[in-house]
Amino acid sequence: METNLWRLLLSVQPSRGLVDEKFSVRVQNAPPAHPLTMHALLHSEDGDTWEAFGHYVTDSGGDVNVSEDPSLGGTYDGVEPMGLLWSLRPAPGSRPGLRFRKRDAQTPMQVRLSVYQGHQSEGFMDRAVLASVMVERWYMAPGVRRVNITEGGVTGTLFLPPGPGPFPGLMDLWGGGGGLVEYRPALLASHGFASLALDYLKQADVKNEYFEDAYRVLQQHPQVCKNRIGLVGLSFGSSVALKMSVYSNVIQVRKCLHTSCLTCTELNQKKTRYNEENQVIWRDLLLPVPTDLSKKVDVGRLQCPLLLVVGEDDQNWPVPESADDMREMMEGAGNSHLLTVLSYPRAGHLIEPPYSPHCRAGTFMAAVIALWGGEVAPHSRAQEDAWRKTLDFLRENLYCSAD
Secondary structure (H helix, E strand, C coil), X not given: CECCCCCCEEEEECCEEECCCCCEEEXXXXXXXXXXXXXXXEECCCCCEEEEEEEEECCCCCCEECCCCCECXXXXXXXXXXXXXXXXXXXXXXXXXXXXXXXXXXXXXXXXXXXXXXXXXXXXXXXXECXXXXXXXXXXXXXXXXXXXXXCCEEEEEEECCCCCCEEEEEEECCCCCCCCXXXXXXXHHCCCEXXXXXXXXXXXXXXXHHHHHHHHHHCCCCEEEEEEEEEEXXXXXXXXXXXXXXXXXXXXXXXXXXXXXXXXXXXXXXXXXXXXXXXXXXXXXXXXXXXXXXXCCHHHCCCCEEEEEECCCCCCCHHHHHHXXXXXXXXXXXXXXEEEEEECCCCCCCCCCCCCCCCEEEECCCEEEECXXXXXXXXXXXHXXXXXXXXXXXXXXXXXXX
């Protein structure tokens, strides 16, 4: 039900853009000093409903500018231009353990922004809407191409930036949940990097040769700069990428980027524990970090720039301890100049592209609810800062002309 009592105007600029692009939201023509609620509604591809909302009061001219005016309550507080996106959370009554992930990178996130009278916190579907706008957020920029890869036993998806290239290349390795995860490589291609999303957990025991074959596929593509290729990893994928960067004679990367990374390779399952909500905590399985180099990746041998993104409240892996250990190893080996560490207090395990909804705990492999950690606002600020610095790191170390 929609009614516009005062010919109220809701505008969003731009209403269509990339997911890491900020927008401005403005309400005009309401009464002065009047309470309003801004509400965001998202229906995921899995059929779940996500929402966020902020409480505002119009100024003397009857306007609200979300980029400048503070939210007085809701799912976020203060001046937060993108709070309506990063504070999205499952609607009341949703199934437990939800994590938002875009499965089809070729279609946009569609978020409906609406204005309600007064300061509301529930029952939005039963209330009159003063005005609403549909916003599209894309992972693929116009001109980005998606190419299925099924060569030499390798399964993946290659995203190519607009234009003839050649472009710097990236091989993107996701975590232990498996599957072909395409939204981050699609977004990286939107920023000028030919990015290969690799499906590598279908086999019970995937061999190193699989990653080397995937590297060759990327390297030999005519639109990829064969001598400017990097690896990107999240969670388990970061450990695989680190191992390949150090020990493979085939994979000669120009840079390595890891989120939630570990060097150690042995688990102690007896150290699994649960919190009061029966969410599993795995961070102790790899502690203490071993001193025996046969039980971890010897990053002292690393010969390419390495960026580590660390969530200090990671409850899945002992990432802060592992980052400290890597720094010590590289200082001892004399290659610490190659290391950059971004460390974020109160951020958790799943550091995603900017403005992605935070997932503190979520279903893992349909078996358990894992505690990933982090707090909504600090984690979201970490995602925004880490993404900007990640793109700077990639451009500095990879970007090339036609070589």
